[in-house]
Amino acid sequence: xxxxxxxxxxxxxxxxxxxxxxxxxxxxxxxxxxxxxxxxxxxxxxxxxxxxxxxxxxxxx
Amino acid sequence: xxxxxxxxxxxxxxxxxxxxxxxxxxxxxxxxxxxxxxxxxxxxxxxxxxxxxxxxxxxxxxxxxxxxxxxxxxxxxxxxxxxxxxxxxxxxxxxxxxxxxxxxxxxxxxxxxxxxxxxxxxxxxxxxxxxxxxxxxxxxxxxxxxxxxxxxxxxxxxxxxxxxxxxxxxxxxxxxxxxxxxxxxxxxxxxxxxxxxxxxxxxxxxxxxxxxxxxxxxxxxxxxxxxxxxxxxxxxxxxxxxxxxxxxxxxxxxxxxxxxxxxxxxxxxxxxxxxxxxxxxxxxxxxxxxxxxxxxxxxxxxxxxxxxxxxxxxxxxxxxxxxxxxxxxxxxxxxxxxxxxxxxxxxxxxxxxxxxxxxxxxxxxxxxxxxxxxxxxxxxxxxxxxxxxxxxxxxxxxxxxxxxxxxxxxxxxxxxxxxxxxxxxxxxxxxxxxxxxxxxxxxxxxxxxxxxxxxxxx
Numbered sequence: 001x002x003x004x005x006x007x008x009x010x011x012x013x014x015x016x017x018x019x020x021x022x023x024x025x026x027x028x029x030x031x032x033x034x035x036x037x038x039x040x041x042x043x044x045x046x047x048x049x050x051x052x053x054x055x056x057x058x059x060x061x
Numbered sequence: 062x063x064x065x066x067x068x069x070x071x072x073x074x075x076x077x078x079x080x081x082x083x084x085x086x087x088x089x090x091x092x093x094x095x096x097x098x099x100x101x102x103x104x105x106x107x108x109x110x111x112x113x114x115x116x117x118x119x120x121x122x123x124x125x126x127x128x129x130x131x132x133x134x135x136x137x138x139x140x141x142x143x144x145x146x147x148x149x150x151x152x153x154x155x156x157x158x159x160x161x162x163x164x165x166x167x168x169x170x171x172x173x174x175x176x177x178x179x180x181x182x183x184x185x186x187x188x189x190x191x192x193x194x195x196x197x198x199x200x201x202x203x204x205x206x207x208x209x210x211x212x213x214x215x216x217x218x219x220x221x222x223x224x225x226x227x228x229x230x231x232x233x234x235x236x237x238x239x240x241x242x243x244x245x246x247x248x249x250x251x252x253x254x255x256x257x258x259x260x261x262x263x264x265x266x267x268x269x270x271x272x273x274x275x276x277x278x279x280x281x282x283x284x285x286x287x288x289x290x291x292x293x294x295x296x297x298x299x300x301x302x303x304x305x306x307x308x309x310x311x312x313x314x315x316x317x318x319x320x321x322x323x324x325x326x327x328x329x330x331x332x333x334x335x336x337x338x339x340x341x342x343x344x345x346x347x348x349x350x351x352x353x354x355x356x357x358x359x360x361x362x363x364x365x366x367x368x369x370x371x372x373x374x375x376x377x378x379x380x381x382x383x384x385x386x387x388x389x390x391x392x393x394x395x396x397x398x399x400x401x402x403x404x405x406x407x408x409x410x411x412x413x414x415x416x417x418x419x420x421x422x423x424x425x426x427x428x429x430x431x432x433x434x435x436x437x438x439x440x441x442x443x444x445x446x447x448x449x450x451x452x453x454x455x456x457x458x459x460x461x462x463x464x465x466x467x468x469x470x471x472x473x474x475x476x477x478x479x480x481x482x483x484x485x486x487x488x489x490x491x492x493x494x495x496x497x498x499x500x501x502x503x504x505x506x507x508x509x510x511x512x513x514x515x516x517x518x519x
Contacts, residue, residue: 015386017408018393025402032378032406035371036414042368042421050419051426052265 065090067516070136070224070278071306077124077135084120084135088113088179091137095222098519101203103196104217106142108182109149113137116179132281132306134177139217139226141210142183143190144170144269145258153260154186154195154210156395157388167258168293169227169269169286176285181223184213187455190229190262191381193397194455199241200517201483205448208238209455210262214272215242219517225282226272231262231377232465233444233458235270240443240473240486241456243515245503246272247279248461250493251468252299254283255290263380265419266373266465275513276474276504280305283496300494308497309504319353319505322498325360325436330367331460336446339485342477343442346487346506350440353505360436363428365421366463372418373466379415382407426467433469433492438502443473443486460488470496474503475512484512 011017065073065087076082092110099105120135140146143153145163152158165171170180185195187210197212199205200220207216211228215238218226228235230248239246247270254269261267271282287302326347332340351357382389382404389396389404396404433439442460449456464471470493473486487506489499507513 011408015408016390017386018390025405028402028406029409032375032410035375036410038368038371039375039414039417039421042365042417044417044420044424048420048423050416051422052419 066094066221069275070273073224084117088117098220102198102200102216102220104213106183106185113179113181131176136178137181137223138178139184139214139223141214141227142186143260154188168255168290172286184217186210188397192399199448205450206455208241210234211238215239218244228272229269231266233461236461236473237444237458241448243475243484244274245276245279245474247472250470252295253287255293255296257292261384263377276507280500319355322355323436324350324355324357325439328361331441334445338479339442339446342485346476347440365425369425372421375410375418378403378407379410437498439490441488443488447479447483464490472499474507
């Protein structure tokens with residue numbers, strides 16, 4: 001990950017994250033990056049509703 | 062004569078109900094046991110002896126007067142230190158929460174008290190129920206991890222320092238430590254037990270649940286803590302709570318414990334990286350289920366299964382980052398390295414990726430519902446092997462993670478020991494809100510095997 005990328009830097013500033021945020025844990029980030037790739041390469045019907053959506057008729061908020 | 066502390070929850074409850082044992086005597090015995098072994102096991106973050114003694118005297122007076130508050134009257138319970146306890150520090154195994162004293166009980170804790178339980182104290186958790194370990198040790202081998210994150214609850218039960226305990230699971234935090242410590246742990250269906258007052262690790266993955274030394278004890282605890290709670294919307298659509306313990310006592314009324322149960326053995330994933338001794342014990346356990354009348358058959362996991370496990374980890378990291386963002390801004394250095402890595406990487410996962418991970422979850426839930434029309438129960442090893450040596454890590458949750466991701470119920474029951482004497486567990490998982498089938502199968506297995514009666518050599 002390029003922690004100095006403008007978008008990442010802007011996000012860090014917006015969330016007021018610690019200055020060193022995103023610069024640590026390179027090995028873990030490699031694992032996460034692989035996972036992100038797998039999730040996006042997995043074929044899914046576009047209409048799939050994400051889990052966790054409210055089901056108001058059954059009493060959820 | 063068996064010391065009171067060594068009784069199972071059900072045995073102690075029956076003795077109290079029959080007036081052969083008082084809550085005061087049970088507590089005194091239990092506190093003595095804690096003083097004897099906890100300096101070596103380190104299962105407890107804090108023991109509330111004076112509060113517990115005061116409550117034991119009150120419950121003994123009620124017992125004398127013929128008034129029993131409920132099925133847990135006078136039973137000492139350990140509570141994982143991420144459950145809020147009114148007036149008692151809830152530090153979540155962290156520097157961040159040190160000194161925090163909640164003003165109210167978590168719903169599960171409140172329900173335990175209403176049923177007559179004595180909240181004996183708070184058991185050690187990994188930091189915020191994540192992966193940075195607590196001081197707790199495995200009673201079967203003190204230089205081995207008890208697993209995590211419900212480390213102290215599992216260790217305290219195995220070491221006979223309480224009759225029941227609360228744990229929570231986001232990936233494998235009930236089933237894994239229970240398996241490593243040779244006890245029974247049940248992760249209920251998502252929405253079966255309220256999360257209210259339980260410090261979140263990842264909201265859509267967190268499951269509070271019971272831990273104990275026998276299947277029946279877990280059933281008793283589940284019946285007490287389960288049910289609808291207006292403070293936790295996930296519980297509101299759940300079906301009514303069955304009488305779990307009674308169902309174990311009259312299995313014939315609904316078709317026999319294992320006579321009609323179809324046991325599915327997954328074709329893959331649950332054998333990847335499996336220790337040979339765990340593999341052998343798991344196969345023998347499945348064979349036992351077959352001899353008990355279960356119809357064992359192989360099942361093919363959905364093609365989406367492995368992608369679902371990657372999605373689980375992304376959801377976990379993003380939600381943990383969201384939980385901790387406020388305190389992380391100013392106190393990053395007070396977090397352990399393992400949780401820091403989760404939070405930091407969680408910050409960087411794109412929003413659409415998180416949503417897509419939840420879409421994969423929807424699809425995998427649907428596919429697994431279909432699979433569980435072919436069989437009633439999935440049987441797998443509860444962990445990749447016995448508790449690993451060392452205290453710097455808590456072992457892998459990969460075999461438990463699928464059921465946290467799905468929200469389907471799962472449990473572990475002891476199924477063997479390694480040549481070195483460490484416990485191994487059999488994991489059973491099933492359909493949403495069908496904990497009874499799992500409990501019945503586990504109870505039949507437990508009754509047919511010696512493993513649950515083994516005691517660590519402390």
